[in-house]
Amino acid sequence: MRWIHAACMLTAATGVAACAQDQQPVVSSARPPALVETASVQPSVGTAVLRVHYLANEGFLVAGADGRVLVDALFGEGIPGYAVVPADLRIAIEQGTGAWGDVAVALASHYHSDHFDPAAVGRFLRANPRAVFVSTPQAIEALGRALGAEPELLARTRAVLPAPGAIERLEIHGIDITVLNLHHGVGRPPVENIGLVVTLGDLSFLHFGDTEAKMEDFEPYLDELEGTDLALLPFWFLASEWRAAMVRDIIQPHWIVAGHTPTATAPASHFARWRSHENLVEVMQTAFPEARIPRRSGEEYTFVTDDE
Numbered sequence: 001m002r003w004i005h006a007a008c009m010l011t012a013a014t015g016v017a018a019c020a021q022d023q024q025p026v027v028s029s030a031r032p033p034a035l036v037e038t039a040s041v042q043p044s045v046g047t048a049v050l051r052v053h054y055l056a057n058e059g060f061l062v063a064g065a066d067g068r069v070l071v072d073a074l075f076g077e078g079i080p081g082y083a084v085v086p087a088d089l090r091i092a093i094e095q096g097t098g099a100w101g102d103v104a105v106a107l108a109s110h111y112h113s114d115h116f117d118p119a120a121v122g123r124f125l126r127a128n129p130r131a132v133f134v135s136t137p138q139a140i141e142a143l144g145r146a147l148g149a150e151p152e153l154l155a156r157t158r159a160v161l162p163a164p165g166a167i168e169r170l171e172i173h174g175i176d177i178t179v180l181n182l183h184h185g186v187g188r189p190p191v192e193n194i195g196l197v198v199t200l201g202d203l204s205f206l207h208f209g210d211t212e213a214k215m216e217d218f219e220p221y222l223d224e225l226e227g228t229d230l231a232l233l234p235f236w237f238l239a240s241e242w243r244a245a246m247v248r249d250i251i252q253p254h255w256i257v258a259g260h261t262p263t264a265t266a267p268a269s270h271f272a273r274w275r276s277h278e279n280l281v282e283v284m285q286t287a288f289p290e291a292r293i294p295r296r297s298g299e300e301y302t303f304v305t306d307d308e
Helices: 087-095 118-127 137-146 215-225 241-251 268-274 277-287
Strands: 002-010 017-019 035-037 048-056 059-064 067-071 105-107 132-135 157-159 167-172 175-181 194-200 203-207 230-234 255-259 299-306
Touching: 048 203, 048 230, 048 255, 059 194, 059 203, 059 230, 059 255, 067 194, 087 118, 105 175, 105 194, 118 132, 118 137, 132 137, 132 167, 137 157, 175 215, 194 215, 215 241, 230 241, 255 299, 268 277
Parallel strands: 002 035, 067 105, 105 132, 132 157, 203 230, 230 255
Antiparallel strands: 002 017, 002 299, 048 059, 048 299, 059 067, 167 175, 175 194, 194 203
């Protein structure tokens, strides 16, 4: 089996993708099958496809055989030092226009303002009458306050937080979602954060949100995570040693896209021991040469399996 990758740019409002050859080598450090990078992927019979649109920070639209899913994409101005969705693209996503229509499920890993905004979710639910929104009880509570006069919208939400070490499984519009409890630190009050494994047809992707979970917190979930096709990971899972080892040696995703990377103009304090954007990117690319590290909103990646 081959795993094929193409990189494109998606224009904000029209949804028209412009593909160009990306010269960054794609050499899998996780699994032996070669990744063949191409500027134009034409899926054939017997292939499975995931299309990933990077929006901002940890926000993505992922499209596969069973539907289209937004994750951590419905937020507003975010927080300083991290990317935000351009205004015209934000409106198109919330209104479900052009390439952003027919989204079955929207997910938010936690309620922080660079991942979730109640007003944005409300606008999205009004404009997309089929869609369901899933997040933590903290986020749904905040959404409930914003949607107090619109209980019909709140009826299309799900609050999910398994006990530590436990999982919860959802099936929404034919899309299978496995929810993990991966905490966002253990301070008080605690910030609820869910990890997600989403299956679209024959392929799956994971998203960890902003978890600060330790290895012992991950151990109950390793069987669920192992072999996930696509990993959408915050930068610290590519740049810190034990997390990178877990991704490479245990999870072993076929494809990786990084998120939550501070912008090039962010203060040095955002980069911790990596000191600068350039150093952080170099560390990630050295550890995972095959990983995609988005540079700007609208980048699109197509991942294809081929049984040849």
